[in-house]
Amino acid sequence: MARMPGATWRPVPNCTKGGQESVRGVVLHIMQGTLDGSDSWFRNPKAQASAHFGVGKDGRIFQWVDTADRAWAQAAGNRSWLSIEHEGHAGEELTEKQLAATARIVAWAHAKHGVPLQLADSPEGRGVGWHGMGGEAWGGHTGCPGTPIKNQRAAIIKAAGGSSTGKPAYEPFPGASFFKPGRRSPIIAAMHKRLVAEGCNKYASSANADVWGSGDERSYAAWQRHLGYAGTAADGIPGPTSWVKLRVPNV
Structure with a gap:
């Protein structure tokens, strides 16, 4: 169970118990009414x-559905x-x-739930x-919650501890397949600078190079050993855990 302190x-009864399959993020809606009116409607x-x-x-927060359960708010988007x-x-600011x-x-x-502090503008985000x-898969409510609230999302993210631009402060893991010889x-380049700062960029040809070269696996392996990886676990191939800990600035 997950209830917010x-x-x-x-x-409310209108939900699917145990139905929340994943949490990609949060979706902002507008009630077209009052908090107490919605509270009453959701009980019907x-x-x-x-x-x-x-x-x-006035800043009151109601939690109607546990986040382990699926609320019925955005059709095909409810599961995730x-x-x-x-x-x-709609048309009002928060x-x-x-x-x-x-x-x-x-x-x-x-x-x-690990929701990234960044903007999302599609169901794949x-x-x-x-x-x-x-769009239509989420009920066709294209005017919800309205442009003013959409434009306040960056301010919400900043107030939640994220970047004022609404972009993540650090580069998300691009996937292991991204790191191939010759990739520019x-x-x-940002990764190289972070490895230099950590004292692990010992083998790459240049601290500012934007290409993945033959020395980079050895440099990254040094970073993995710095984190406590041992033996074959320090293989020089970036993975999601070691990448997050490197804190490569968003580019």
């Missing part, structure tokens, strides 16, 4: 609707995204208290998204 627990079995969280203009409804109407409360939920989802990004990328 500080949120008022208001369980005929509504066939719910959300994980609701945020009032958490949902936050906001008191108000109040300062609403924005701060939403940032608290995002920060909690980041700590509890991860981070802080919005209802309309799912600013990501590799």
Whole structure:
């Protein structure tokens, strides 16, 4: 079970118990009404609707559905995204208290479920998204929650502890297959600089080179040994755990 500390627990019947298959991120919605009105509606079995969280203009936070369970907020997006409804109407901005409360939920989802502190603009993304990004598969609500709230997502992410641009502070792991001989990328140049800072860039030809070369596996293996990898585990091939710990700046 996952219930957010500080949120008022208001369980509703409209949900699928144990149905949350993954958490790619959180989806922002607008209620087209009030927090208390939505609270009442989600208790009506005929509504066939719910959300994980609701945020009032005064900053109150209701949690209606445990994040282990699937809320009924964005159709095909329900299985892999958490949902936050906001008191108000499309075209309105979140109040300062609403924005701060939403940032608290995002920060909690980041700590509890690994939601990246970054913008998401498609169902294939991860981070802080919005209802309309799912198109017809998510119910066709392309105007939800409205442009003003969409534009406040970077401020929400910053308040939750992320970058003010809405981009991740550190480069996400690009996958082991990315690191092939001759691959050129600013990501590799940024990686070299971090290996230098950690005292592990002993074999690469240049600290500023943007190409993955023959010495890079040995340099990365030195970083893996620095982390405590032993034997064949220090193979010089970047993996998600060692990459996250290297903290390569976002490029």
